[in-house]
Amino acid sequence: MQEKRNWSTYRILKTGIFSLGLLVVIWFVFSFLITPVFGVLSKAFFLNGSFSFENISAVLSSKAIQKVIQNTLVMGIATVAMVNVLGLFQILVTEYFDIKGSNIVRFIFFVPLILTSISLVTGLQFLFNEYSVINSFIKGVFPKFNANWFEGFKAVLYIHVFFFNTYFILFVRTAFKKVDYSTIEAAKSLGSSNFYAFRKVALPVILPSILSSSVLTFITALASNAAPTMVGGDFQMLNSKITLLSQLGKRDMAAILSLILGFISITFMLISNWIEKKGNYVSVSKVPTKIRKIKIKNPILNVLMHILTYALCLIYVVPVVAIFLYSFTDANTILRKALPTSFTFDNYIRVFSSGSSAIKPMLNSFSISGMGTLVALIIGVASAIIIYKVKRKSVKVLELLLMIPWVIPASMMALGLIISYDVGSPLLAGKALIGTWWLLPLGYAVISIPTIVRLTRASLFNVNKSLEESASSLGSGPFRTFLVIVLPIIIPTIVSVAAQTFNGKLVEYTMTSLLYAPKFTPLGIIFKTGSESIDKNMYANNLVYIVVVMIIGAVVYGVTTKLRERVD
């Protein structure tokens, strides 16, 4: 008898929770994914209440805007070309050729995973500034050296090439590991050289991943904002221009530019999908052999490859070590960019002492990024569960809508939020969001949702169906089966994606610069104001922030790698 009563209360509870979840998801998608996009479209296409192309043609005919679009495209292409050259070299020396210490080398090549966005740009700008130790040193050796090189196109490209190659490493390295080594051996047994075997046998296999990663790199480069803003000088790109226009109150122009950026991104996204659909070469071998490292026979070439590899490592390592060391020097040394002579904890004490104004931006970033992650998790995981549980056509539509922020650039989403919630909206019970603490976390949540949905959904569909059937044959209802059997299996994925989201938003720049409320300034903005400041302490604080962000990045990277190993 008891069981029967429980069953019905439980059923009501279950249905209640499910309907509530569904309602919240639909409200969120409508308010924060669909409405902003329409906000941008209406700003771009409606002039005084009627549809017109006038705005667009006015913007497009501006010489300055044409230059910005051209800059952006050129930078995108240059970045892709250079990233491919660098990335292939990295794959060759870590996975194909036998280079001494390749484990450490590989580890060093992953530095871009912990040093990201504006924290990276701030650090590099400090180190490569006209008056920095490094440049003074080089100038001492080569008097003709232009110490002011870290500005404009060159500086932006430098940052892009060395630190935007994560897609390349992640995609292409995985593909390369799947190359069947026996095919390379076969090529060599038929008389081909190492390089020829790589070019003719291994390269075609990894080519599809090279193409996909190129498209992603291209889209990332187009949307670059921190680099052109901080070190671009006169070299402006679309996103930095959008931020500037929005700050100047010219939201219609910003909306049009963001639309152009969105259009280019979506076009290339579709190309990437098309490439993926065309399919990859699959190993036909019954027993694929793992890649074995090849020794370079020519001694001169061998030495040259080693030197190049280690030099590249220095390029990655020096900034990290230098920033770390500088963060322990006094503020004057930092401001003058002199060679450090003594070390002190002053900067850390200043930032971390309670009640200090320097700790505020960090706390702001933590709380805003934390809330953004939490909201994204609630909506993202709930959506993934709905997609998993309800097999209806309408859910497919929901799934597509949830991917909106994945194809639409962050700056356009941010502008959409500004345009839609400038004044009170009925969707938010009459409240406005501009100037409130909540706008930025919601923005972060919006751009994080697609990844969370995709990964959670994938891990849900990976759960062996027979586990659920087995629980249900033992008398467990669907709701309970989900809680007790399915949830524990997908928790590692959720934790790792949450950690990455939190870490990624900690120093996010594009959304932040458009949406932050001055009362709650986060790190992303402080990096910029601090590096332009003449207050030596503010200048020095930046280095401490970068070190903290790097440590968090490293911890998150380590934890997620461990968790992913456990999932596999």
Added chain:
Amino acid sequence: MVELKNVEVKYGDFTAVKGVDFKVDNGEFFTLLGPSGCGKTTTLRAVSGFEKISKGEILLDGKNIAPLSPEEREIGFVFQNYALFPSMTVFNNIGFGLKIRHISKDKIRKRVEDVAELTGILEHLPKKVSELSGGQQQRVAIARALILNPRLLLMDEPLSNLDAKLRVSMRGEIKRIQKKLGIVAIYVTHDQEEAMAVSDKIAVFNQGVIEQIGTPKEIYNNPKTEFVCKFIGAINEFDEKIIESINKENNIDLSGKYFIRPENVHLVKKEEEKGIYLSGKIIDIEFLGAFSKSQIEVGNSSIISLEIGEKNYPQNSEVKVFFKETDLLKF
């Protein structure tokens, strides 16, 4: 007692199981046997409730359980891949069904230990399931299915992930446990030897229908259809050309296609016994220890003979093949 009446399962337009009827008595070990894609697993999953049936009734002790969801059916299910919960210990895996029913901890412990002892995994209870070998995982899966004293134990190719030797010992173990508990067991396999070894009754499936139901002996000795005859055990097929030669040599008048088991075909030097004789040529003799397997060429086809002991014939030597007319099978 379990009874399926005219059960049909459809996937869209495709009918996977077409009008299946069978009855399993209490304490009986019933096997669904057939090649892959024949509908045997679908039928089992229909009994468990994992597949919805589009027609028919499934009666458990006279009550139609077809409308019930799996968790309401009181069945034990053993999966092909065991489906052990990776996040739980062996103890918690086995005790899962009891915990759901809010049984007290002491009772759960007692019951889990009883079942673990029955299945021979008592010492592994505190371990993680990933620490167990394949055979031990299999035992946990069986223990977990038995914990609720199900009226019906369903097993979907439970031995297919084990190596050959373990498979043989585990199938004996499964039969021992089932007989000891006296419950109804329905077992799915594509391995005919396994089916013969464990089953009280076998239902042979082909393309969604049952071709024959019977004890292993009936199925082997009196196959009702050509499919059953060819699927169970080895068989010689006599086409019309061989039948023509038989008719000529023996002065009889057979017509059509016939089948005969290799163990009913003997090699002889002289025509002594009354029966059918056929001349042929030895192509090959495999000595298999207890048996010898001879391949004899007759016209364009060959006949296999399986006999106890060693056979000594030089290759290409002329021999006589002998068999009894009563051993011929015709459909």
